[in-house]
Amino acid sequence: MAPLTLPGTAVIEPRRELRPGEPANRKRRSSPPQKLTAGAASDRTQTYRIQAMANTSSAKKAARKIARRTAINKMRRTRVRTAVRKVEDALAKGDATAAAAALKLAEPEIMRSVGKGILHRNTASRKVSRLTKRVKKIAD
DSSP states (O other): OOOOOOTTOOOOOOOOOOOTTOOTTOOOOOOOOEEEEOOTTOSSEEEEOOSSOOOSHHHHHHHHHHHHHHHHHHHHHHHHHHHHHHHHHHHHHTOHHHHHHHHHHHHHHHHHHHHTTSSOHHHHHHHHHHHHHHHHHHHO
């Protein structure tokens, strides 16, 4: 039988019995993942779990902003890895012209990630240098 409720009132569920050995001040399980959009840079909607529960409105907003930036940075990191992988695939096949073309597209992508804060400039330069060296070696 459903409990009788009056308009504007809430139904209070009875407390659950504690299991043997379960502490009385048991913490709640975390809330389900929130849907946050990755912003203007992406059409996709990503799901991220906010780790710490924010108490103030500014902390909640900061958590949302961090989740959005994380989605954008993840997308940028993926673009760099894909560009590098295309060069390495062409090198593995031994196709010098495809490797050179892929490197020509990968280099600006890697350097762009430096400006966006995804890679350190020395790391990006090292990646480009090593890829260029391998492409030149296969071209000879």
